[in-house]
Amino acid sequence: MTFFIVSIIKSAVVAFVLLTALAYLQWAERKVLAHIQLRVGPRRVGPHGLLQPLADVIKLITKEDMMPSHVDKFFWFLAPFIAVLFALIPIAVIPFGTELNLPAMDLGPLHIPAIQTAMQLTDINIGVLFILGISGLGVYGVALAGWSSNNKYSLLGGLRSSAQMISYELPMALAIAAPLLVLNTLSFRGIVDGQSGFMLGFLPKWTIFQVFPFNLISFILFMIAAFAETNRVPFDLPEAENELVAGFHTEYGSMKFAAFFMAEYCNMVTVSCVATLLFLGGWHPPFPAEYGSNYVPSLVLVGAGILSFLHGANPARPFDRITLPVFGVVFFGLAVLIAIPAVALPLMPIIWFSAKACFILFVYIWVRGTLPRFRYDQLMSFAWTFMFPIAIVNLFLTGLWVALS
Amino acid sequence: MSDVKHPFDDHVATIPAAQETPAGPAAPRRMTLNMGPQHPSTHGVLRIVIELEGEIIVKAEPDIGFLHTGIEKQCEAINWAQVVTLTDRVDYLSNLANNLVYALTVEKLLQMEIPPKAQWMRVMLAELDRLNSHLVWLGTHALDIGAMSMFFYCFREREDILRLKEMFSGQRMMTSYIRPGGLALEPPRGWEKAVGKFIRAFPSKVDEYESLLDSNPIWKIRTQGVGFISIEDMLDLGVTGPMIRAAGIPLDVRKTEPYSSYEKFDFIVPTRTENDVYSRYRVRMEEMRQSARIVVQAMEGMPEGAITADAPHVVLPDREKMKTQMESLIYHFKIVTEGYRVPAGEAYQAVESPRGEIAYYAVSNGTSKPYRLYMRTPSFGNLIALPTLLEGTLIADSIASLGSMDFVLGDTDR
Numbered sequence: 001m002t003f004f005i006v007s008i009i010k011s012a013v014v015a016f017v018l019l020t021a022l023a024y025l026q027w028a029e030r031k032v033l034a035h036i037q038l039r040v041g042p043r044r045v046g047p048h049g050l051l052q053p054l055a056d057v058i059k060l061i062t063k064e065d066m067m068p069s070h071v072d073k074f075f076w077f078l079a080p081f082i083a084v085l086f087a088l089i090p091i092a093v094i095p096f097g098t099e100l101n102l103p104a105m106d107l108g109p110l111h112i113p114a115i116q117t118a119m120q121l122t123d124i125n126i127g128v129l130f131i132l133g134i135s136g137l138g139v140y141g142v143a144l145a146g147w148s149s150n151n152k153y154s155l156l157g158g159l160r161s162s163a164q165m166i167s168y169e170l171p172m173a174l175a176i177a178a179p180l181l182v183l184n185t186l187s188f189r190g191i192v193d194g195q196s197g198f199m200l201g202f203l204p205k206w207t208i209f210q211v212f213p214f215n216l217i218s219f220i221l222f223m224i225a226a227f228a229e230t231n232r233v234p235f236d237l238p239e240a241e242n243e244l245v246a247g248f249h250t251e252y253g254s255m256k257f258a259a260f261f262m263a264e265y266c267n268m269v270t271v272s273c274v275a276t277l278l279f280l281g282g283w284h285p286p287f288p289a290e291y292g293s294n295y296v297p298s299l300v301l302v303g304a305g306i307l308s309f310l311h312g313a314n315p316a317r318p319f320d321r322i323t324l325p326v327f328g329v330v331f332f333g334l335a336v337l338i339a340i341p342a343v344a345l346p347l348m349p350i351i352w353f354s355a356k357a358c359f360i361l362f363v364y365i366w367v368r369g370t371l372p373r374f375r376y377d378q379l380m381s382f383a384w385t386f387m388f389p390i391a392i393v394n395l396f397l398t399g400l401w402v403a404l405s
Numbered sequence: 406m407s408d409v410k411h412p413f414d415d416h417v418a419t420i421p422a423a424q425e426t427p428a429g430p431a432a433p434r435r436m437t438l439n440m441g442p443q444h445p446s447t448h449g450v451l452r453i454v455i456e457l458e459g460e461i462i463v464k465a466e467p468d469i470g471f472l473h474t475g476i477e478k479q480c481e482a483i484n485w486a487q488v489v490t491l492t493d494r495v496d497y498l499s500n501l502a503n504n505l506v507y508a509l510t511v512e513k514l515l516q517m518e519i520p521p522k523a524q525w526m527r528v529m530l531a532e533l534d535r536l537n538s539h540l541v542w543l544g545t546h547a548l549d550i551g552a553m554s555m556f557f558y559c560f561r562e563r564e565d566i567l568r569l570k571e572m573f574s575g576q577r578m579m580t581s582y583i584r585p586g587g588l589a590l591e592p593p594r595g596w597e598k599a600v601g602k603f604i605r606a607f608p609s610k611v612d613e614y615e616s617l618l619d620s621n622p623i624w625k626i627r628t629q630g631v632g633f634i635s636i637e638d639m640l641d642l643g644v645t646g647p648m649i650r651a652a653g654i655p656l657d658v659r660k661t662e663p664y665s666s667y668e669k670f671d672f673i674v675p676t677r678t679e680n681d682v683y684s685r686y687r688v689r690m691e692e693m694r695q696s697a698r699i700v701v702q703a704m705e706g707m708p709e710g711a712i713t714a715d716a717p718h719v720v721l722p723d724r725e726k727m728k729t730q731m732e733s734l735i736y737h738f739k740i741v742t743e744g745y746r747v748p749a750g751e752a753y754q755a756v757e758s759p760r761g762e763i764a765y766y767a768v769s770n771g772t773s774k775p776y777r778l779y780m781r782t783p784s785f786g787n788l789i790a791l792p793t794l795l796e797g798t799l800i801a802d803s804i805a806s807l808g809s810m811d812f813v814l815g816d817t818d819r
Binding site: 037237368374 | 436438460547550551552553554556557558561617618621623624626627799800801802
């Protein structure tokens with residue numbers, strides 16, 4: 001019984017956090033991209049545009065749901081569901097931190113037993129395989145959307161996307177296989193546990209630092225393939241707006257469009273989490289706690305607070321005089337809160353984990369602001385003639401290393 | 406509900422070429438794709454009907470005329486002085502080149518000498534305008550290929566140029582600053598400082614763009630070897646400007662038939678030989694540097710003197726003189742009410758616009774209105790090459806090729 005209640009609570013928390021994170025990821029993308037491109041980004045709705053995601057959600061939900069007359073109805077309705085479903089499922093097996101221990105509590109008539117649970121919805125022992133399989137199924141959403149829209153641009157977009165996603169599955173799987181050889185497990189929890197500790201006392205035993213340089217190459221291959229899997233610049237051909245208008249989701253509007261949009265961002269989050277878990281040591285800090293790694297978040301927050309106050313003192317816009325000091329106070333408060341050991345210890349894994357995942361997400365946005373787009377055939381030949389051989393050789397050499405040592 | 410026909414079937418059935426293909430076992434089915442007129446990458450309202458085999462273009466037909474404004478015809482209804490405002494609207498990205506070519510054509514008919522200061526000022530502004538146009542081109546071209554940020558960087562510099570234009574003429578785009586007889590207004594106070602500040606910083610900005618694009622392998626593979634068209638075809642079709650210079654032919658009106666004192670400036674006509682999208686990009690980047698050089702030269706060697714020719718029957722008099730001198734008042738009244746008369750005859754004048762050779766052919770029957778004003782616009786000349794350029798290329802390349810042609814639909818349809 002306790003297991004069910006705990007699972008439901010965990011699901012609710014994860015779903016809430018994930019969906020909010022998706023909305024704010026989009027806000028962050030617009031802000032970061034805007035600053036790369038000499039703009040300011042959203043700033044009308046709420047202070048610094050912080051309520052913009054909410055406004056977008058309301059807009060997308062209340063928009064008229066148009067259906068063109070020439071679509072294949074069943075699959076046209078099915079496609080966004082498939083896309084969003086297979087984007088959301090993988091989060092179920094991703095662990096966000098170590099185990100959570102709650103002591104037994106008596107709240108009047110309600111007696112809560114001591115709970116020990118993993119910060120993860122389910123810990124299956126083939127987590128990596130599960131994610132690979134599910135993300136492969138995500139192609140169906142895109143392909144069906146392109147086909148059932150009965151529109152030439154959509155069809156081309158859908159075709160490109162299916163071909164691309166299937167092609168990049170291979171180098172991605174091979175890139176993942178290399179660190180798995182070293183870690184010798186398919187469970188995410190096991191993978192992260194295998195990366196704990198430090199070499200020479202300071203260098204973390206993350207996968208990318210082991211079996212140098214093969215795992216580093218794996219990481220790079222994985223990231224490239226991940227960009228292609230999630231259809232992001234420079235591999236965003238399925239929705240190359242300059243050629244194919246909007247690609248496979250040209251005919252979709254309202255919440256159905258939002259579903260594809262959400263699926264894309266959700267895939268980004270998943271891929272960032274997987275990269276963090278597989279290569280960047282999951283929730284393990286980059287340097288030992290003896291050297292004060294537990295205080296890094298507090299320091300960062302203090303820095304953010306000071307910056308906020310400085311900018312608030314020299315406001316660029318009139319309302320900055322009020323909003324930025326408010327943010328500053330919030331940052332200082334959080335810094336103090338996190339510095340308390342009782343709060344810090346259970347939170348620290350989650351903080352490190354999300355910091356690493358956020359960094360990868362930032363790289364996504366950064367790349368989007370910088371690179372042009374591949375051409376379709378170049379993209380395919382890049383996958384098959386460049387990445388695939390390198391991934392195979394890399395896997396072979398890693399295997400050799402593991403066998404010899 | 407009767408059974409619904411698949412919408413693709415109709416298209417396939419109506420293409421004659423589809424039946425003409427040999428009825429072998431693998432005769433590919435063709436698909437007609439209608440790009441535009443509302444398409445993000447056709448840069449305006451251009452419609453291209455593309456026949457595809459897979460993603461390869463077998464036939465491309467540009468359909469122009471969506472932006473037809475009848476400017477040439479309108480010119481016949483208004484007097485010579487009023488036409489200037491219409492020339493602004495022909496090629497709205499480089500309006501000063503249009504102003505200049507019109508002014509030169511009319512001055513040829515009037516056999517008028519323009520004082521050196523006005524000529525040098527015209528050169529300087531025309532080159533600033535070339536920078537403006539090339540920046541818009543670079544930004545949109547890079548955006549088409551997917552480098553989104555480039556667009557904003559280019560528009561940052563373009564904004565500076567538009568501010569300069571506003572400073573000179575009071576308008577950001579439709580300046581009408583160069584007029585038959587000289588310039589519209591005395592240059593504003595402090596223009597040397599403003600132009601100097603911009604133009605000294607500009608070459609480093611070009612380097613910055615190049616470092617962002619040229620060091621990027623994706624940019625290179627997207628542009629190198631793409632959009633080839635043979636020199637013979639280009640000469641037959643009347644392609645001019647950076648496109649033909651990228652094929653190795655140093656055709657530049659500024660050098661071949663210098664106008665407005667261009668022969669006194671030191672610049673080179675950049676050429677390349679690869680004849681692809683990348684070489685067109687390199688040619689335009691180099692042109693920006695050369696234009697910046699010309700602007701600096703024009704600014705440093707700016708002669709003293711009047712900005713308008715001594716021709717009171719053409720040039721509007723000074724406000725001060727108009728209010729104090731009877732003669733000026735009469736001229737003002739005559740020019741404003743019925744316009745000035747241009748001697749009967751015809752004149753042809755070509756100018757190197759950012760897009761290529763722009764030429765006006767004016768016929769006057771001695772009245773104050775043009776009898777005919779024909780505009781030979783570079784965008785139209787270049788766009789004719791589009792079918793030849795696109796055939797046999799990939800649809801993704803078509804976007805890069807289109808971008809490299811740098812046409813303006815207002816200029817095409819006029």
